[in-house]
Amino acid sequence: MKINKQILLAKRPESVPDASTFKMVESQMPVPKENEVLVRTHYLSVDPYMRGRMKNIKSYAEPFQIGKPLTGDSIGEVILSKHPDFSIGEMVIGTFDWAEYSLRDGSELSKINLNEAPITTHLHVTGMTGLTAYFGLLDIGKPKPGETVVVSGAAGAVGMVVGQIAKIKGCRVVGIAGSDEKLKYLKDELGFDDIMNYKKVQDIYQELDRLCPNGIDVYYDNVGGEITDAAISLLNFHGRVPLCGQISMLNSENSEKGPRLFTHVIRRSILLKGFIYSDYQDRFEEGRQALAEWLMEGKIKYKETIVEGLENAPDALLGLFRGDNLGKQLVRLGE
Amino acid sequence: MKINKQILLAKRPESVPDASTFKMVESQMPVPKENEVLVRTHYLSVDPYMRGRMKNIKSYAEPFQIGKPLTGDSIGEVILSKHPDFSIGEMVIGTFDWAEYSLRDGSELSKINLNEAPITTHLHVTGMTGLTAYFGLLDIGKPKPGETVVVSGAAGAVGMVVGQIAKIKGCRVVGIAGSDEKLKYLKDELGFDDIMNYKKVQDIYQELDRLCPNGIDVYYDNVGGEITDAAISLLNFHGRVPLCGQISMLNSENSEKGPRLFTHVIRRSILLKGFIYSDYQDRFEEGRQALAEWLMEGKIKYKETIVEGLENAPDALLGLFRGDNLGKQLVRLGE
Numbered sequence: 001m002k003i004n005k006q007i008l009l010a011k012r013p014e015s016v017p018d019a020s021t022f023k024m025v026e027s028q029m030p031v032p033k034e035n036e037v038l039v040r041t042h043y044l045s046v047d048p049y050m051r052g053r054m055k056n057i058k059s060y061a062e063p064f065q066i067g068k069p070l071t072g073d074s075i076g077e078v079i080l081s082k083h084p085d086f087s088i089g090e091m092v093i094g095t096f097d098w099a100e101y102s103l104r105d106g107s108e109l110s111k112i113n114l115n116e117a118p119i120t121t122h123l124h125v126t127g128m129t130g131l132t133a134y135f136g137l138l139d140i141g142k143p144k145p146g147e148t149v150v151v152s153g154a155a156g157a158v159g160m161v162v163g164q165i166a167k168i169k170g171c172r173v174v175g176i177a178g179s180d181e182k183l184k185y186l187k188d189e190l191g192f193d194d195i196m197n198y199k200k201v202q203d204i205y206q207e208l209d210r211l212c213p214n215g216i217d218v219y220y221d222n223v224g225g226e227i228t229d230a231a232i233s234l235l236n237f238h239g240r241v242p243l244c245g246q247i248s249m250l251n252s253e254n255s256e257k258g259p260r261l262f263t264h265v266i267r268r269s270i271l272l273k274g275f276i277y278s279d280y281q282d283r284f285e286e287g288r289q290a291l292a293e294w295l296m297e298g299k300i301k302y303k304e305t306i307v308e309g310l311e312n313a314p315d316a317l318l319g320l321f322r323g324d325n326l327g328k329q330l331v332r333l334g335e
Numbered sequence: 336m337k338i339n340k341q342i343l344l345a346k347r348p349e350s351v352p353d354a355s356t357f358k359m360v361e362s363q364m365p366v367p368k369e370n371e372v373l374v375r376t377h378y379l380s381v382d383p384y385m386r387g388r389m390k391n392i393k394s395y396a397e398p399f400q401i402g403k404p405l406t407g408d409s410i411g412e413v414i415l416s417k418h419p420d421f422s423i424g425e426m427v428i429g430t431f432d433w434a435e436y437s438l439r440d441g442s443e444l445s446k447i448n449l450n451e452a453p454i455t456t457h458l459h460v461t462g463m464t465g466l467t468a469y470f471g472l473l474d475i476g477k478p479k480p481g482e483t484v485v486v487s488g489a490a491g492a493v494g495m496v497v498g499q500i501a502k503i504k505g506c507r508v509v510g511i512a513g514s515d516e517k518l519k520y521l522k523d524e525l526g527f528d529d530i531m532n533y534k535k536v537q538d539i540y541q542e543l544d545r546l547c548p549n550g551i552d553v554y555y556d557n558v559g560g561e562i563t564d565a566a567i568s569l570l571n572f573h574g575r576v577p578l579c580g581q582i583s584m585l586n587s588e589n590s591e592k593g594p595r596l597f598t599h600v601i602r603r604s605i606l607l608k609g610f611i612y613s614d615y616q617d618r619f620e621e622g623r624q625a626l627a628e629w630l631m632e633g634k635i636k637y638k639e640t641i642v643e644g645l646e647n648a649p650d651a652l653l654g655l656f657r658g659d660n661l662g663k664q665l666v667r668l669g670e
Contacts, residue, residue, distance in 0.1 A: 258592060
């Protein structure tokens with residue numbers, strides 16, 4: 001009997017998750033029924049929103065269930081198939097379990113075109129995080145040439161793509177992150193115009209003000225908290241804020257307080273819009289094509305932080321909140 | 336020599352303005368030069384945003400200057416004219432001084448069609464507050480039939496029109512205000528579906544939750560603060576928030592703190608948009624026509640609170656923050 005290793009949610013974390021949040025178990029390898037496909041995982045995507053799914057809160061994604069495997073965007077290989085569209089050996093993308101093997105209905109899987117781009121980019125630049133950057137920046141942010149775009153969480157998988165699309169659109173781009181090494185990469189390799197290490201500045205507002213002498217037109221928010229307070233306060237008339245993530249808030253239970261900013265939001269006719277990439281489901285093809293083209297032309301570069309082995313996936317997730325990753329965090333599973 | 340009474344800004348208030356904020360003076364009656372018109376004020380509009388203009392802060396409207404007259408939307412009669420388009424005796428609307436007489440360039444004035452609607456409605460239903468309601472609700476709120484629309488400051492000049500337009504659009508409307516008498520008017524006369532006296536409830540969030548069993552789709556915000564925190568927390572997926580005013584915040588200097596709500600805003604893909612009616616300048620005619628039609632058809636009713644005499648204008652403004660007014664607050668100046 002073949003064994004399948006899985007990572008389950010052991011309990012809901014109260015604040016910062018730790019090793020006790022997860023449990024690795026061995027179970028029996030599942031067998032596909034009619035229309036089902038068994039896939040072996042090659043890559044797991046590790047994303048900040050997964051922390052949100054550990055809470056028992058109604059949101060765009062269903063909460064993870066205690067005692068059940070975590071799930072996430074993944075790439076794998078078809079091992080057994082009872083679905084007419086899939087054959088053994090084909091590479092597919094879908095929402096798999098955090099496990100060596102997952103059983104899925106064929107309708108939940110998509111085949112990957114291996115000639116298009118490096119296979120892992122389907123999990124970021126041309127996948128969820130790239131589409132998140134694309135639609136948030138272009139549909140909500142609507143950047144115009146010459147405008148100032150500030151992006152927080154700039155060295156993450158979403159932030160890096162946001163900054164590079166803003167450069168493609170002719171904007172001045174300021175990236176905010178928490179490590180000099182990451183910021184150097186953004187400036188030297190990705191063409192960001194300026195950078196700010198929020199951990200090293202005395203006063204976030206004053207430093208951001210200095211870096212944005214013409215004010216801010218678009219603030220793409222991945223982090224929330226004090227950085228966001230400062231950026232919103234510096235927005236120009238008709239400024240726009242795609243609200244994508246609040247990583248600084250993810251491990252708190254909404255008890256944090258901050259300054260009330262709506263008077264300023266009204267004075268400046270500012271737009272704030274929360275969103276999730278799936279709001280744009282009917283435009284995915286447009287986004288994927290544009291991103292793939294920019295990737296091929298070298299206009300969008302990327303970084304991946306890859307850890308090896310399913311057993312290290314929990315720590316890779318915890319690492320997102322420690323700021324360990326540069327670019328996209330992935331887990332690779334061996335044979 | 337004829338005398339002109341004026342109300343000046345005596346000093347910038349630190350928190351709540353009081354009598355010492357204003358100064359009434361007598362000056363010489365001005366005389367029109369080429370293209371200028373001298374108007375005698377009949378009605379002054381008294382609006383919450385005027386408190387904002389007492390602060391020395393860059394905003395959509397210029398700050399009032401110490402030692403200069405306050406100004407605001409007004410209706411008056413042409414007394415002297417050196418502008419070819421205006422004749423003595425004509426009724427005009429414009430931004431006049433808080434004064435018996437104002438001198439204006441003819442280009443700053445518009446004639447009033449006296450056959451269209453009661454003259455004072457040009458200062459509210461078909462004027463600034465009506466247009467504020469119209470564009471905020473329809474362009475930002477985009478209410479659909481059957482949706483739940485909540486409006487705060489519901490018994491003010493903007494709020495009353497918001498609620499009635501939402502009813503015209505087939506929505507369920509819940510109005511929030513601070514007086515049972517006002518709320519009774521909204522429910523009995525204006526057709527609001529439900530009402531909440533925020534001063535009398537134990538827990539604003541719980542009561543609003545009870546009044547909105549299907550959640551909130553559009554929250555039209557005139558007040559800010561705790562009411563707004565509760566309403567945003569109850570918004571449905573793709574909820575929309577026209578941010579029109581923050582009257583609860585107007586007398587504080589932005590030092591207030593509140594819960595951080597952006598995690599919820601992201602989870603529900605919520606839109607928040609600050610605005611001022613003049614953002615829609617190129618669509619004023621559309622708005623005016625729709626509002627005038629609804630007014631004529633009796634689909635929009637209104638209330639005015641009118642005080643007599645220029646000397647009572649300062650207290651009428653202070654009354655807005657005490658919640659004295661039902662509907663539009665006006666000052667009438669006699670001969």
